[in-house]
Amino acid sequence: MAGRTLGSGGWGGARSGIGASQRRRSGALDGAGVPGPLLFHRRFVAGDQTTRTVLEDLNATLCEDGLPPKAISNAELILAEVLNNVVEHAYSGDPGLIELWVRDDGGGLACTIADQGVPFPDDVMPGSDLAAITPPDLLPEGGFGWHIIRSLAVELHHQRRDGRNLLALKVPLG
């Protein structure tokens, strides 16, 4: 993390730039701006190993909080897919900062993921299409991630702002 700080001139400054009207219009896209108690927050360098460590911490924290096992496992899977995409696509395997907030907003786990990598192609979140399943030679070995995210998460929002990607989603508790 050397040389990359997140003080008021970094992401904190960008966060304060999102006004109330913006939040109303686009939904909660800011980990600091979402109502409800903060259950989990990590800021870490992108990588497959840090993703694993953060998700194991998240699982343990939510278990201690007594949340439903199904919601916990859904959150872990959804966030694994989101973080894998950030590592692989936003940062192309290079080290970069990721910040994750998880809040209990009453009806679910409100998650926000921020990174400073490249935006989505055409600034649009990928859809949920699955590749055709034609066993065995043409079976897809990838392209499952967004299908899983969109199958399990609700209230997906994305915003590109001040050089960072903000992705907000909710994991239903029920």
Add this chain to the structure above:
Amino acid sequence: MDIATSRAGESLVITVNDGRIDAAVAIAFKEAVRRATDLPGNPVILDLGKVSFLDSSGLGAVVAVMKFLAPERRLELAALTPPVAKVFRLTRMDSVFTIHHQPPGDLQAVG
């Protein structure tokens, strides 16, 4: 990646002893299972009973092993935990694999 092999009848059983198959270990998992399939046995049954977490990277690795073995040998799955079964169901890969509730009972160590 900690895996173990055993024989059950004609089958080669590969038991995954790690709890997670994710992006951090997907390549190592794929290579370890491929090496294990140097042993004889058909079908190859992957016992995932100890795996509590599998993401799409892990799913892709399992699919890659299946394609590697085809068409001479079949890859089948056993003992999926609920979070792992969910990934196969959501991606409709549960329609591609034969999935056993339990690994074969009469396991005999290989070698």
